[in-house]
Amino acid sequence: MARTIKLALIPGDGIGPEVVTEAVKVLDAVTAGSDIEFAKTHFSLGATRYLETGDVLTDDDLAAISAHDVILLGAVGGVPGDPRLANANIERGLLLKLRFSLDHYVNLRPTTIYPGVPSPLASHGDVDFVVVREGTEGPYVGNGGAIRGGTPHEIANEVSVNTAFGVERVVRFAFAAASARRKKLTLVHKTNVLTFAGGLWKRLVDEVGATFPEVDVDYLHVDAATIFLVTDPARFDVIVTDNLFGDILTDLAGAISGGIGLAASGNINPDGTYPSMFEPVHGSAPDIAGQQKADPTAAILSVAMLLDHLQLTDAATRVRDAVVADIATRTDSSRTTSQIGDAIASALAAPALTQT
Amino acid sequence: MARTIKLALIPGDGIGPEVVTEAVKVLDAVTAGSDIEFAKTHFSLGATRYLETGDVLTDDDLAAISAHDVILLGAVGGVPGDPRLANANIERGLLLKLRFSLDHYVNLRPTTIYPGVPSPLASHGDVDFVVVREGTEGPYVGNGGAIRGGTPHEIANEVSVNTAFGVERVVRFAFAAASARRKKLTLVHKTNVLTFAGGLWKRLVDEVGATFPEVDVDYLHVDAATIFLVTDPARFDVIVTDNLFGDILTDLAGAISGGIGLAASGNINPDGTYPSMFEPVHGSAPDIAGQQKADPTAAILSVAMLLDHLQLTDAATRVRDAVVADIATRTDSSRTTSQIGDAIASALAAPALTQT
Ligand SMILES: CC(C)[C@H](C(=O)O)[C@@H](O)C(=O)O
Ligand SMILES: CC(C)[C@H](C(=O)O)[C@@H](O)C(=O)O
Numbered sequence: 034m035a036r037t038i039k040l041a042l043i044p045g046d047g048i049g050p051e052v053v054t055e056a057v058k059v060l061d062a063v064t065a066g067s068d069i070e071f072a073k074t075h076f077s078l079g080a081t082r083y084l085e086t087g088d089v090l091t092d093d094d095l096a097a098i099s100a101h102d103v104i105l106l107g108a109v110g111g112v113p114g115d116p117r118l119a120n121a122n123i124e125r126g127l128l129l130k131l132r133f134s135l136d137h138y139v140n141l142r143p144t145t146i147y148p149g150v151p152s153p154l155a156s157h158g159d160v161d162f163v164v165v166r167e168g169t170e171g172p173y174v175g176n177g178g179a180i181r182g183g184t185p186h187e188i189a190n191e192v193s194v195n196t197a198f199g200v201e202r203v204v205r206f207a208f209a210a211a212s213a214r215r216k217k218l219t220l221v222h223k224t225n226v227l228t229f230a231g232g233l234w235k236r237l238v239d240e241v242g243a244t245f246p247e248v249d250v251d252y253l254h255v256d257a258a259t260i261f262l263v264t265d266p267a268r269f270d271v272i273v274t275d276n277l278f279g280d281i282l283t284d285l286a287g288a289i290s291g292g293i294g295l296a297a298s299g300n301i302n303p304d305g306t307y308p309s310m311f312e313p314v315h316g317s318a319p320d321i322a323g324q325q326k327a328d329p330t331a332a333i334l335s336v337a338m339l340l341d342h343l344q345l346t347d348a349a350t351r352v353r354d355a356v357v358a359d360i361a362t363r364t365d366s367s368r369t370t371s372q373i374g375d376a377i378a379s380a381l382a383a384p385a386l387t388q389t
Numbered sequence: 390m391a392r393t394i395k396l397a398l399i400p401g402d403g404i405g406p407e408v409v410t411e412a413v414k415v416l417d418a419v420t421a422g423s424d425i426e427f428a429k430t431h432f433s434l435g436a437t438r439y440l441e442t443g444d445v446l447t448d449d450d451l452a453a454i455s456a457h458d459v460i461l462l463g464a465v466g467g468v469p470g471d472p473r474l475a476n477a478n479i480e481r482g483l484l485l486k487l488r489f490s491l492d493h494y495v496n497l498r499p500t501t502i503y504p505g506v507p508s509p510l511a512s513h514g515d516v517d518f519v520v521v522r523e524g525t526e527g528p529y530v531g532n533g534g535a536i537r538g539g540t541p542h543e544i545a546n547e548v549s550v551n552t553a554f555g556v557e558r559v560v561r562f563a564f565a566a567a568s569a570r571r572k573k574l575t576l577v578h579k580t581n582v583l584t585f586a587g588g589l590w591k592r593l594v595d596e597v598g599a600t601f602p603e604v605d606v607d608y609l610h611v612d613a614a615t616i617f618l619v620t621d622p623a624r625f626d627v628i629v630t631d632n633l634f635g636d637i638l639t640d641l642a643g644a645i646s647g648g649i650g651l652a653a654s655g656n657i658n659p660d661g662t663y664p665s666m667f668e669p670v671h672g673s674a675p676d677i678a679g680q681q682k683a684d685p686t687a688a689i690l691s692v693a694m695l696l697d698h699l700q701l702t703d704a705a706t707r708v709r710d711a712v713v714a715d716i717a718t719r720t721d722s723s724r725t726t727s728q729i730g731d732a733i734a735s736a737l738a739a740p741a742l743t744q745t
Contacts, residue, residue, distance in 0.1 A: 113608075124581040153619050155511040172528075172549070177585035183592070187553040189585040193528070197543040223633070225466075225480040229533035229545040236539070252469075256640035263509045263619060263644045277579070281637060284612035288619045 035068040038343060041101035041308065046079040046123075047317025048327035048370075049107025055329035055374025056105060056336045059355075062378035063340070063348045074101065079317075080111030080123050089126035095134055103339055104131075104310035107332060108317035125175060132168050135307035137300035138199065139206050140166035140276075141338070142283040142314060144266075149361040150291035157289070158267030163214070164286060165207040165271060166279025168300055170199040171230075173276040195230045195275070200237045206303055207273035208245040217270035218242070219251040221258045221278055234275070259285060287314050294327075295360075297334035299342060309342055311335040325369035330356060333377055355380040391424040394699060397457035397664065402435040402479075403673025404683035404726075405463025411685035411730025412461060412692045415711075418734035419696070419704045430457065435673075436467030436479050445482035451490055459695055460487075460666035463688065464673035481531060488524050491663035493656035494555065495562050496522035496632075497694070498639040498670060500622075505717040506647035513645070514623030519570070520642060521563035521627060522635025524656055526555045527586075529632040551586045551631070556593045562659055563629035564601040573626035574598070575607040577614045577634055590631065615641060643670050650683075651716075653690035655698060665698055667691040681725035686712060689733055711736040 042057065044050035060071060076098060083089050098104060109127050111118045132140070146152050146160040170193075177191035211218040220238045224231030235252070242250050253261065255278045261268060262285050274282060287296035296314035313331030321327060333356055340349035355377045368376070398413065400406035416427060432454060439445050454460060465483050467474045488496070502508050502516040526549075533547035567574040576594045580587030591608070598606050609617065611634045617624060618641050630638060643652035652670035669687030677683060689712055696705035711733045724732070 122581065122584060125584065129582070151511075153511055154509055155507075156509075172547075173582055175584075177549075177583065179585045179589065181553075185553050185557070187589055189551045189589040191528075191549040191551075191583045191586045193533075193547040193549070195545045195547075197537075197541050201541070223636075225478065226485070226529055226633075226636075227533065227547045228478060228481065228531075229535045230547045233535065233543055233545040256636050259615065259637055259641040260644040260649065263641065277582075280579075280582075280612050281615055285615040285619065285641070288616040293616065 035070060037070045037072050038103065039101040040071045040073045041076055041098045041104040042073055043076045043078050043098075043104060043106040043109075045107040045109040045317060046081055046111055047108055047319040047322040049079070049109065049317055051323070051325065051327050051370045052313060052329040052332035053105060053107040055370060056332040058374045058378045059333045059352060059381065060336050062381040063352050065382065067348075069345065069348075078127055079109040080115075080118055080121075083121050083123065084111070084117055089121055089123060090130050095130075098131070099135065099307060101308050103308050103343060105335065105339060106310055106312040108313065108315060110317040110319075112319045129173060129175070131310060132300050135300070135310065136302045136304070137168045137307075137310060138203050139299075139301040139303055140168040140279060141299040141301055142166060142279070142286070142296065143338075144283075144286040144290045144296070146266075146290045147295070147357055147360045149363060150295065152289055152291050154263060154266070154289055160266045160290060162266070162269035162286075163210060163271055164279055164283050165203060165210060165273045166283060167199065167203045167274070167276050169276075170195055171276035193227070193230055193275075193277075195233050197233060197237065200234055201241065204234075204237050204241045204273055207271050208241055208248055211248045211271040212245055215270040216247055217249045217251065219253055219258075219269060219272045221253050221255050221272055221274040221282065223255050223278075224252075225254065230275070238273070255281070258282060262286060262289060283314060293331070295330050295334065297331050297338050299335070299338045301342065311339040311342070325371060327370050329370050329374050330360070333374070351381060391426060393426045393428050394459065395457040396427045396429045397432055397454045397460040398429055399432045399434050399454075399460060399462040399465075401463040401465040401673060402437055402467055403464055403675040403678040405435070405465065405673055407679070407681065407683050407726045408669060408685040408688035409461060409463040411726060412688040414730045414734045415689045415708060415737065416692050418737040419708050421738065423704075425701065425704075434483055435465040436471075436474055436477075439477050439479065440467070440473055445477055445479060446486050451486075454487070455491065455663060457664050459664050459699065461691065461695060462666055462668040464669065464671060466673040466675075468675045485529060485531070487666060488656050491656070491666065492658045492660070493524045493663075493666060494559050495655075495657040495659055496524040496635060497655040497657055498522060498635070498642070498652065499694075500639075500642040500646045500652070502622075502646045503651070503713055503716045505719060506651065508645055508647050510619060510622070510645055516622045516646060518622070518625035518642075519566060519627055520635055520639050521559060521566060521629045522639065523555065523559045523630070523632050525632075526551055527632035549583070549586055549631075549633075551589050553589060553593065556590055557597065560590075560593050560597045560629055563627050564597055564604055567604045567627040568601055571626040572603055573605045573607065575609055575614075575625060575628045577609050577611050577628055577630040577638065579611050579634075580608075581610065586631070594629070611637070614638060618642060618645060639670060649687070651686050651690065653687050653694050655691070655694045657698065667695040667698070681727060683726050685726050685730050686716070689730070707737055708733075
């Protein structure tokens with residue numbers, strides 16, 4: 034019973050196309066010979082496309098992407114300070130527009146310190162946690178504004194919007210994740226200062242938590258959470274937090290786990306109404322684009338998350354195992370982007386040596 | 390020509406009184422025999438006072454504190470989750486009220502990795518930077534609100550307010566600081582998402598920067614800044630940022646420099662209209678209060694900042710040197726709070742052994 038999965042590919046800008054090429058190579062390798070087929074559509078979106086056509090993301094683009102089962106994105110964003118991009122905000126107009134339009138209310142970002150990866154931390158225990166970052170609310174809603182712009186009397190406001198509906202559903206997802214893992218959930222917020230938003234998060238963690246009695250609940254202010262991420266990251270299992278705090282904590286988490294080159298993420302719509310989107314946490318790094326210097330590992334691990342999401346658990350595990358094995362033996366730091374992809378893909382393609 | 394300086398002491402809660410006792414001991418030691426006299430007034434404020442009287446900070450308290458030249462604060466805040474404090478927000482009602490009422494628009498937080506202090510980072514260069522955190526605006530203004538509270542339809546908003554007036558003055562202070570240091574300023578914000586507030590900060594950094602041509606200007610998104618704080622903290626000289634990002638970055642900075650037990654800060658009103666306030670970055674740590682386990686170093690380094698602010702530069706340098714010497718020889722981790730204070734105070738009291 035063959036299964037065809039419609040995959041939208043958004044390679045994007047900078048190193049995006051290079052890492053997506055390797056991720057697709059690995060996806061093809063892990064599904065080769067199986068009855069799963071990925072029907073791929075390429076979408077040319079990002080700063081490059083904007084500079085060519087003036088479009089960031091049209092309604093037609095969005096409708097076409099929505100008609101897919103799942104999305105793999107590389108990275109978007111042009112050269113910082115490029116004057117031709119001054120009036121475009123690729124991040125808001127493309128990446129955030131996708132997350133918001135496709136109701137990606139769970140931004141899932143796992144952190145593991147893999148054996149063999151040098152962490153900037155002098156010591157750390159077994160680090161294996163996941164940040165469940167809210168993806169459709171908070172300070173990211175774009176409900177700001179300014180008056181008297183450009184004058185000495187300018188006032189610029191940003192509004193963080195938090196709804197019981199939006200917080201409850203992501204908190205519930207986080208509790209379910211914790212229940213399936215080591216049964217510990219840490220809410221990160223800043224309840225002592227952001228009393229309204231913080232109060233709402235706290236209330237819903239208490240309420241939803243009552244239905245998950247097996248999960249231990251902890252709370253940390255966001256400032257204190259950054260301390261523990263460098264002094265005791267092994268204490269975390271599931272962190273649930275708002276859109277902005279999640280953005281900050283997951284870059285820090287990427288750094289302590291040996292670099293943002295390994296950090297994968299999923300923008301998930303758990304209801305299945307819209308396609309979920311998987312992407313490396315890193316950006317487009319225009320300074321090294323086209324030079325085969327980028328590490329495709331984060332994009333390949335994003336493929337593992339994509340397979341997990343499609344409940345192709347066995348394939349996901351094989352990809353992850355191949356990555357872990359590759360990482361553990363990384364001595365040659367001069368490998369190109371495609372050499373790393375080739376190594377991981379061929380480990381998957383090799384016939385199993387052991388039989389049961 | 391004797392000089393009397395009116396000092397308001399707010400020891401606060403938890404370990405606050407213990408660390409302030411040592412800080413005052415050091416202040417007395419460094420001024421002993423000089424013509425500087427500190428006339429001290431104790432203010433009993435914090436969770437303890439609230440539980441006794443129901444008051445957090447009265448208008449009379451505020452007026453009395455304002456009549457002083459300078460303030461030294463220990464830490465405020467009760468036991469987390471204490472139900473008797475459920476309706477009081479000591480942080481907003483006391484600490485933030487002082488910062489806002491006394492127009493402490495510069496929250497100055499230096500970070501140094503002192504010789505002999507074990508950092509959680511496996512390697513780091515010469516780390517010596519200062520965060521200039523805005524203190525009177527941003528998401529800290531308390532302009533949030535909620536509707537349908539406690540229901541499944543609750544909406545809780547927080548408003549970040551940013552004014553050209555408020556941003557310009559703190560940016561100007563930061564450029565002056567950079568100009569007097571290594572001439573590098575890094576703006577940290579999230580301009581790609583918080584486009585209105587970020588745009589205002591960016592514009593004013595550009596405008597004020599034009600009058601400081603000797604200062605190199607850099608920009609980092611807040612998420613990327615956390616990465617560099619753990620992978621390359623030596624790159625920073627002066628960081629200027631908003632109230633919330635500054636809160637987060639300075640706890641992380643405290644952690645990488647060997648712990649929040651060493652991090653000092655100044656809440657400064659550079660205009661001199663109101664007294665400035667110096668305080669350790671750490672909290673009240675009720676779990677170890679009254680046990681002589683707290684490290685008073687951050688409070689003592691806050692005294693050095695206080696002396697600097699009063700242009701008692703020589704005394705400030707002596708305190709800082711005594712702290713650095715003490716830190717460099719810390720082998721006995723069992724010293725009590727007062728033993729550490731005694732050691733530093735007596736190093737200051739000792740007659741100089743070398744003469745010129
Ligand atoms: C590019 C930017 C808008 C984005 C974010 O802030 O979410 C990025 O930092 C991320 O974490 O995916
Ligand atoms: C206690 C709290 C209100 C305060 C802040 O958020 O500013 C603290 O974290 C700090 O950094 O001084």
